[in-house]
Amino acid sequence: MLTERPTSESDDLAMLGLLQLVSPALPIGAFAWSQGLESALELGWVADKDQLGDWLEGVLDDGLGRGDLPALIRLNRAWEIEDAATIREWNDWLLASRETAELVDEDLRLGVALTRLLGNLDLLPPAHLLPAEPSYVTMFSMVAQRRGVPVQTAMLGFAWAWLENQLAVACKVMPLGHTAAQSLVEALRVSLVQAVRRSMQYDDAELGPVLPGLALASALHETQYSRLFRS
Numbered sequence: 267m268l269t270e271r272p273t274s275e276s277d278d279l280a281m282l283g284l285l286q287l288v289s290p291a292l293p294i295g296a297f298a299w300s301q302g303l304e305s306a307l308e309l310g311w312v313a314d315k316d317q318l319g320d321w322l323e324g325v326l327d328d329g330l331g332r333g334d335l336p337a338l339i340r341l342n343r344a345w346e347i348e349d350a351a352t353i354r355e356w357n358d359w360l361l362a363s364r365e366t367a368e369l370v371d372e373d374l375r376l377g378v379a380l381t382r383l384l385g386n387l388d389l390l391p392p393a394h395l396l397p398a399e400p401s402y403v404t405m406f407s408m409v410a411q412r413r414g415v416p417v418q419t420a421m422l423g424f425a426w427a428w429l430e431n432q433l434a435v436a437c438k439v440m441p442l443g444h445t446a447a448q449s450l451v452e453a454l455r456v457s458l459v460q461a462v463r464r465s466m467q468y469d470d471a472e473l474g475p476v477l478p479g480l481a482l483a484s485a486l487h488e489t490q491y492s493r494l495f496r497s
Contacts, residue, residue, distance in 0.1 A: 302482075326425065
């Protein structure tokens with residue numbers, strides 16, 4: 267017998283919409299990028315599971331937590347009130363915060379791929395709201411808002427998709443089995459929640475990723491002789 271109050275149909279549809287958005291099966295090509303992690307592994311900066319956990323936690327705290335996640339909040343509000351100027355402002359801010367050609371290319375290619383997919387699903391907003399070069403975060407926030415996903419839940423979904431992608435990279439490039447990857451998921455779940463909560467408290471002046479190691483790894487990856495990933 268059901269003892270809890272069932273969720274509403276709109277809540278259930280919003281959750282399914284988020285699961286669709288963060289699924290590895292979403293055809294936007296996110297699997298092709300490593301965000302500098304492949305280079306960090308090649309250079310020996312990340313050599314085992316514990317070092318990988320430290321790297322991921324650092325990127326989460328000083329990268330996503332001060333860049334993508336708080337920008338997602340601001341974009342969510344802008345999409346809700348159809349504020350085209352603010353959408354463009356934060357879209358430009360996101361692209362300017364990408365410190366290498368590869369990171370910019372990834373953001374734009376994923377943004378364009380997601381925009382194309384949403385167009386095929388009749389989920390695009392009015393054309394005057396769309397930036398000329400949409401960031402992936404910009405389009406993610408748009409469809410999450412349109413699907414009725416609460417912003418904090420959308421942020422958790424975005425961070426979860428990032429973590430899954432990074433662990434998939436590690437499983438392909440380093441000696442890391444799937445069980446070890448799942449142990450990192452267990453270890454970092456609390457960090458994901460905490461990073462989302464912290465990112466909701468920052469003022470605009472406190473934002474901006476601080477990831478010199480990742481930027482250097484991504485730059486070196488552009489000329490890495492042998493590689494599996496585009497970034």
